[in-house]
Amino acid sequence: MHIQVDRPATLLKPLFVPQKLLMGPGPSNCPPRVLHAMSLPVLGHLHPECCSIMDEVKAGIQYAFQTKNALTLAVSTSGHGGMEASMSNLIESGNTVLIAVHGIWGQRAANMAQRYGADVRTINIPAGEYFCMKAIEAGLSQHRPVLFFITQGESSTGVHQPIEQLGLLCHKYNCLLVVDAVASLGGVPVYMDEWEIDVLYTGSQKVLGAPPGLAPISFSPRAIAKIESRTIPVPVFYWDMKILGDYWACFGKPRVYHHTIPVSLLYGLREALAIFVEEGINKCIARHQMCAKRLHNGLEKLGLEFFVEKEEARLPTVTTIKVPRGLDWRVIQKYAMKTYCLEISGGLGPTVGKVIRIGLMGYNATLEKVDLTLKVLQEALLHARRPHTNL
């Protein structure tokens, strides 16, 4: 009588996970050392060995972000949760916030800020461009926001937004600076303390090369002061940095239980950070830039056009090229996947149907993989140009 739902037959078959080469905008492939770590035995969320790994991950994030911020940790969530954690901790209902919208991530941040009751103002430019300081200062001066949000690596458009002067500018207007570096960290420079960034977050599954599921994040003393000054609690327990910070031993107090950390993902991120630390930030950035240069040269030789016109604004980690006139991007994507198990992606948000996106991230940012991707793309374009090619 009780059993009304039968055993699903699909679960009686073996799990099927193919090996692919992920040359899209992320997730990227994980190094074998990272994948191996994921299969290690589970530890309790307050076991001393787990806490040591949390400390190591924290130190690795501080290095990757170039910050001495005490409130530095990995939130148990995707990159989206990094954005949520920034918004929910810093916004109180009625606060004015300014969002730079130059792709999907600004739109998403505006959506989240609205849900938290903010008075959301935006500055906007067309997809493929970046904001100049003047436009940002005009926005800050006009709207007087408590928080300014901007994406450094706009993975939907392939734009690398300059941010090094923004902290100083925001602080002149008594405004906190939140930077989304999900798709850029490790591929371009980000110096959190030197550039006076108040909240910086990234994803585990991009340049760092860990599986998705953790969002490294850090809050400056200014950002902490804003959290401390709140008159109502952070609306979401799961994102509450005061408690989560205590779980990560960021405030010098004994650790408290906040949630059960996904410890396997922590192992993976720990190993990914160890690899990152062994290589060093500058070498890692140089490698991404060298690979991007080779890729960009190769794309030009194939007669392809960049979506981002200004060369200096092209993100090394995510390259966007215009879909050649008369071709269907889905045919190109499908050919690469079917024939080579190689992922290249279409557009996202404002670039859907308009671009092909090629990612160069972490373990996949090597000259060999660039050359392979160019070869596959060349074949895929030939295939797509043939008459009567079907999806």
Add this chain to the structure above:
Amino acid sequence: MHIQVDRPATLLKPLFVPQKLLMGPGPSNCPPRVLHAMSLPVLGHLHPECCSIMDEVKAGIQYAFQTKNALTLAVSTSGHGGMEASMSNLIESGNTVLIAVHGIWGQRAANMAQRYGADVRTINIPAGEYFCMKAIEAGLSQHRPVLFFITQGESSTGVHQPIEQLGLLCHKYNCLLVVDAVASLGGVPVYMDEWEIDVLYTGSQKVLGAPPGLAPISFSPRAIAKIESRTIPVPVFYWDMKILGDYWACFGKPRVYHHTIPVSLLYGLREALAIFVEEGINKCIARHQMCAKRLHNGLEKLGLEFFVEKEEARLPTVTTIKVPRGLDWRVIQKYAMKTYCLEISGGLGPTVGKVIRIGLMGYNATLEKVDLTLKVLQEALLHARRPHTNL
């Protein structure tokens, strides 16, 4: 000049993860098949193979919950996030909600509901007891809430709360029933559809035996109607079931990108559900009850006293015993860990310092592990009773 934070030396050493036997209230040990799956290559969050695995996981959760609900999925979060997702989707600011507080989980749910602007009322009983129908009906009748929250397996007290009549009762009062089955699902019966539960969630890391990081959850048509009737959006994008449900293809529409799913955890949960399905619900519950009986008999033979007085209210998955007079629970716990790498736990929330908690979950619910735990506990008690025993 830019590099101001040096490479952390701790990350240049190898990762250290010891093998432990987790006989606490969770996480429990994962079967080798689950751990192996965690190390499989990462897939993109919208790759067809990933979507197939999501479908398999959904079917497995529907079976485990005994529900035909379309809106059934795993939220990318710990069990805490399952609680958050229930609260944030069903509560609109100003709604009256009733929370049954008989341990830490009711307290936590009340805390979350308050953050979402609910008018929170509680019914309370001492730790170690369970609510009778009369008390619950009195609460519903007095407070007329839109939502009633109760924990089936109170892991902080070891109480198994009867819930089979609650759906009918709540619906009589036009109230939705939310059940936390994080520590109970698979160890005691839960029949979501038959018992008219409106939201049911659990954790991946308890009886199911996957690593922590995913929270299986399901919403009834009544719960969906409440979500559909909202006048303001769900305050948290990450928990928004209308978008997340589309990502999981719950509403018959094309999948949309909501966040990057922690695909490695999905592999682990898929394999854990496959093992659960192969064994079957009834056999799994019977195994947990058989092991709990053996454990309880053994504990009595050791002269230990149960924290939960009524025998029928003792949770098979988490057993709480009173710390014997004059002994320090930390000495007992430490002895077991140091000498046998075996975890037994202290109390949590209202039971801190008062109880020792022994978990029997999933892969660890075997007669052999029960006997080993009893043997280790006996030794640990002897050790703790010796004079001059230090922590």
